[in-house]
Amino acid sequence: MVKLAAKCILAGDPAVGKTALAQIFRSDGAHFQKNYTLTTGVDLVVKTVPVPDTGDSVELFIFDSAGKELFSEMLDKLWESPNVLCLVYDVTNEQSFSNCSKWLEKARAQVPGTSLPGVLVGNKTDLASRRAVDPAQAQAWALGQGLECFETSVKEMENYEAPFRCLATQFLHLYREKVELFQGLV
Amino acid sequence: KMKTDLCLSSEGTEVILATSSDEKHPPENIIDGNAETFWTTTGMFPQEFVICFHKHVKIEKLIIQSYLVRTLRVEKSTSKEPVGFQQWIEKDLVHTEGQLQNEEITAHDGHATYLRVIIQSAFDHFASVHSISAEGTVVLNSS
Numbered sequence: 001m002v003k004l005a006a007k008c009i010l011a012g013d014p015a016v017g018k019t020a021l022a023q024i025f026r027s028d029g030a031h032f033q034k035n036y037t038l039t040t041g042v043d044l045v046v047k048t049v050p051v052p053d054t055g056d057s058v059e060l061f062i063f064d065s066a067g068k069e070l071f072s073e074m075l076d077k078l079w080e081s082p083n084v085l086c087l088v089y090d091v092t093n094e095q096s097f098s099n100c101s102k103w104l105e106k107a108r109a110q111v112p113g114t115s116l117p118g119v120l121v122g123n124k125t126d127l128a129s130r131r132a133v134d135p136a137q138a139q140a141w142a143l144g145q146g147l148e149c150f151e152t153s154v155k156e157m158e159n160y161e162a163p164f165r166c167l168a169t170q171f172l173h174l175y176r177e178k179v180e181l182f183q184g185l186v
Numbered sequence: 187k188m189k190t191d192l193c194l195s196s197e198g199t200e201v202i203l204a205t206s207s208d209e210k211h212p213p214e215n216i217i218d219g220n221a222e223t224f225w226t227t228t229g230m231f232p233q234e235f236v237i238c239f240h241k242h243v244k245i246e247k248l249i250i251q252s253y254l255v256r257t258l259r260v261e262k263s264t265s266k267e268p269v270g271f272q273q274w275i276e277k278d279l280v281h282t283e284g285q286l287q288n289e290e291i292t293a294h295d296g297h298a299t300y301l302r303v304i305i306q307s308a309f310d311h312f313a314s315v316h317s318i319s320a321e322g323t324v325v326l327n328s329s
């Protein structure tokens with residue numbers, strides 16, 4: 001049994017629902033939730049996510065910019081040494097989807113030479129009549145980037161836990177890989 | 187006085203604290219005299235552990251075997267309790283692809299009862315410490 005800790009960064013255009021997603025994930029009535037508001041205008045959501053069928057869990061430290069528009073210096077600090085990435089777009093906003101590659105590149109540049117487990121989340125599926133991004137297109141792009149793909153509606157409280165559970169599972173797999181590597185060294 | 191490895195659990199040394207632990211790879215593995223067994227960090231940095239000698243020792247050389255550690259800091263205390271740690275060693279390690287980092291540090295003023303070893307940063311999401319040995323002498327066998 002192991003409890004891992006992972007810094008999770010939220011990336012994506014403004015107003016796609018990053019804060020809403022982190023907040024709904026926190027406020028769900030499950031165990032071990034803590035909330036800290038840091039003085040820097042950063043909101044930190046801490047929540048332990050059990051990994052199914054393992055007895056292991058991952059404590060996610062989700063760093064959010066708390067509504068402030070981010071300029072590069074602050075973003076660099078906030079994004080320092082991430083372990084996992086939650087990349088969010090708005091399914092009614094084509095631009096927010098096409099900007100994902102830019103956000104992904106920026107996030108990966110934080111950990112050069114190291115893999116960064118991640119999920120792609122298309123939010124606001126409740127606005128079905130205004131949908132502008134084809135799920136198949138998003139899926140194809142995510143696959144090509146090695147990201148797991150999800151759609152959510154924070155407003156309807158739909159599927160908001162799955163991306164975080166997936167991140168926890170990916171991070172545990174990465175840990176097991178590394179332990180195997182350590183074991184083979186001597 | 188004979189020089190011995192002061193960092194062995196068989197000599198009474200203990201790890202009294204570690205900030206992360208996988209029960210399959212506990213911090214005791216650092217001082218069991220076997221480089222095959224190791225302690226792993228379990229995500230995010232810094233991570234640290236505290237070694238208690240249960241006696242007053244004078245360390246002349248510290249040898250740390252690890253993997254993926256980038257910045258290492260060692261503090262020491264000469265108190266009876268694990269308090270009053272003072273900065274002692276700080277080192278940037280190089281990444282050694284596929285083999286253990288073997289860091290030999292010649293120590294100045296190596297008087298200690300406790301060591302606090304801090305991994306400030308790593309080359310990956312996780313790092314391992316396989317062994318620490320301290321060459322030196324026992325100054326005073328307390329109790």
Ligand SMILES: Nc1nc2c(ncn2[C@@H]2O[C@H](COP(=O)(O)OP(=O)(O)O)[C@@H](O)[C@H]2O)c(=O)[nH]1
Nearest residue numbers: 014015016017018019020123124126153154155
């Ligand atoms: N219809 C709808 N609106 C949402 C959803 N999620 C967030 N919003 C709204 O989108 C706006 C921006 O959300 P916010 O979380 O601040 O976005 P952020 O800038 O990415 O952090 C707010 O008005 C939210 O209420 C959703 O699933 N459906």
Ligand SMILES: [Mg+2]
Nearest residue numbers: 018019066067
């Ligand atoms: Mg926000």
